[in-house]
Amino acid sequence: MKTVGMIGIGMMGHGIATNVAKHGYPLVLLEHPGNQPLDALVKAGATKAPTIHDLAAVADVVILxxxxxxxxxxxxxxxxxxxxxxxxxxxVIDCSTAIPSSTQRIAAAVVKAGGKFIDAPMTRTPKEAAEGRLNLIVGGEKELFEECLPLLKSFAENITFAGPVGSGHRLKLLHNYVSLGFSAVLAEAAACAARAQVNPDVLVDVLAKGGGAGVILERLRPFIERGDASSFRFTLSNALKDMTYYDTMASELGASHATAAAIKDTYAGAYEANAGATVPELVALLADTEVSH
Structure with a gap:
């Protein structure tokens, strides 16, 4: 089996690495202060590389x-x-969220250096990453996609081939714009409801039976009802990053993005108020704000 090198063992990367190792791939992990603890991965057979050069010397595939x-x-x-x-x-498989124009430049540089490249950004949460049930959106050459499919299936449940290099990252940003946009709208509505002294259980019930039903309501429901943010562990920092990337992509394409700009500003204001907060906590941050812009 191909030796897989991984760079970035954060909350999502740890889940990916766990499932890659579980499926028997030789796994090499780049040591980095930002990694999650590696003990369980090493116990499962993974080895550690102190530098990128050490990792590159042995890896047939590098997941970013x-x-x-x-x-x-x-x-x-x-x-x-x-x-x-x-x-x-x-x-090189890039599972990060990135600006598509940069992805295309990176892919060209990898090919020039003698390598191959696909972008395979993911959706879902650390819970699904740990379970090997991520969604992947893949951009690249179809033949290379098919070559990588067995490895991708080791840590993903739903895998969509999006088209040429950069297509995965374009669709990921479109997906996250819709997801984060819905989250911001719901959070602002819930904050307004709190000021109006609307019972949160009644608010959620009305939304769930009408046009507000869906994945985003279920993710934010625990916080709206009882202040529990654990169901959606996505930080405001990442939300602001993704909205900024979407805004950049839309600007480069000459696409309309006035709504996206307003949503980005909402996340920017919340991040400035509490940099360590997660998306569900946007409800409380907006409820505490005297004037929302």
């Missing part, structure tokens, strides 16, 4: 699961980065 475009570019392009030691034929 880092925060966003600046981090992906840093991993690839810095002086001790992946491109400088990429072995011919190495496949």
């Amino acid at each position: 699961c880092v925060t966003g475009t600046p981090e992906v570019e840093d991993v690839l392009f810095r002086s001790d980065g992946l491109l400088n030691r990429l072995r011919p034929g190495t496949i």
